Amino acid sequence: MLFFLKYIDRFTHLKLEFNPVPMKKFIALAAIVALMSSCNSGDRGELVGVKGKKWLPEKPYGMTLIPGGAFVMGKSGDDFVSVNDAPTKTVTVRSFYMDETEITNSEYRQFVEWVRDSTVRLRLAILADELGETPGDGDAGIGDFAFLDNEDEEKTPYDQYMEDNYYGMGDDFYEGRKINNNIDLIWDTAEYPDEYYVEVMDSMYLPMEESYNGQRTLDVSKLNFQYSYMDMQAAARDGSKRRKDFIIKEDVNIYPDTTVWIKDYNYSYNEPMHNDYFWHQAYGDYPVVGVSWRQAKAFSAWRTLYKNSYQKSRRRQQINSFRLPSEAEWEYAARGGIPSGTYPWGGPYARNSKGCMLANFKPLRGNYGVDGGVYPVRVDSYFPNDFGLYNMSGNVSEWTRTSWDEANNAFAHDLNGESYKFIKERGKEGTRQVKDIPINEKRKVIRGGSWKDVAYFIENGARTYEYQDTSKSYVGFRCVQTYIGRSNTDRK
16 A cells, blocks of 8 residues: 555656647647558568468368369260260369269258248248238237348448348349348247248148148249359450349249159159159268259359358358359369279279279160169269269269350360350340350250260260250259369468
C-alpha cells in the first residue's frame, strides 16, 4: 500500500511538471507517423507483392492426383472394326484430381436427397409466407420453416440492403431469400405438425390413384436442380455483348432413369434391376447408371456448391470446380502412366497369368458372368491401375465433357485438347434451345466400355458416343478437378 501511494505521488509530480504538446500538433504528428507506417508496411520500399494467406492444395475426398504429362492418344493397335476414329497423336494434359472410382448409387443418392430436402423446405417456406406464419407464432407448425428474413432479429447492414434491393428480383418473388436449414424435416406422417405441413408433403408424392399395394411413391418429376455457369468460350470470342448474355441457366431433373434396365433390352427379364438397383442399400457401392450427360454435369455443379458452402462456413478458400473429364484427360488417366498399354493394366490381354479376368466385360458370346459379374459390380472391384484408378476398363462406360467428332484427334489442340462447337441460341434469354444445337454437339464421347461390351471396346484408345439427353444402363461417370500448380512438388 505504501509503495502504491509513492507511485501515485511520483506520477502526479511528473504530470505537473510535464509541459504537454498542444492538441493540434499532437494530432498532426500522429497522422504523419501513421502515414509513414502504412506506406512502408515493413517492405522497405521494395516490390514484394500483395501478401495473402498461405495456400496449400487439399486433395478432395475419394480422389487421387493424376500428374500431368504427355502421351500418345489414340489406338496404337489394330483397328479391327475399321472405324478410323482414333488416330494416334501426341498430346499434353495438365495435372488434375480424378475420382478413384465411378460415382456410386450411394453418392448420387446424397445429391437426390439434398435436392428433395431443399425442394420440400422451399415449398414449406412459400406456404408459410403466403399464410403470414413465422417462427414462434404459437404451437410448432409450418411457421417454423418460414424464410429466415421473416424472423424478428437484428440484421447486418449488408443483409438489410440485399433484402431491400434484390429479394424478389429474379424469376420469382422468392429468389434470393434464405431457406431455414436449421430445423429437421419431419417424414413420419404420425408426427406432421399441422395440416399445412401435410399439404406440402402431399404435393411431393404421386396422386393416390397412381399408388399400389398401399405405397405412395415420391414424385421424382419434382426433383429439379437449377444452376448457372458462364459460357467462357463464347464470351472470349464476342466482346460486344454484356456479361449476362453469356450466363447459361440449366434446370435439370436429376433422378436417374431406372427404366433403362427394361428399355435397353428386348426379350429380357430385368425388372428386379429396375426395382432395386438404384435405391437398395445392397447396391450402394455399385456405379450409378441411368444418368444422362446433363444430369452428370448437374451433379458436378452441385458437388462444387456443396463443398464451397462448407468452405465458406469455415472462412476457407473456395475450391476449383468439379467437372466431367475431357476425352484426353480420361484416356491419359486410364493409361496409368503406361503410354503404350492396350488396357489400363498395361498388357495386351484381358486375363492375367492365372487366367483370371482383369475387368468386367462380355468375354464370350452369351456368357456375361465368366469375369465374376453379370451386371455392373462394385466400383472397387478388380485391381486399380498405376494411378490408383479402378475400373477404367469395363464395368460401366463413362461420360466425358467432349463433344463427339470422328476427326477430333486430328484437329483438337495438342495441349489440353478439347472439341468445342459454338451454338447459336435464341428464345428466352440465358437459356439454350435444343433445336438450335447441331447434331454433333448433342453427341458426347463415352469411354472405357462396359459390362455388356466385348474386349475391343474396353481398350484405352477405343471411343464411341451417346446422346447427351439419353440414359443407359451401361453408362456412368466420375468427376475431375483441375489441380492448381504443376505437381506435388509445388507444395511448400
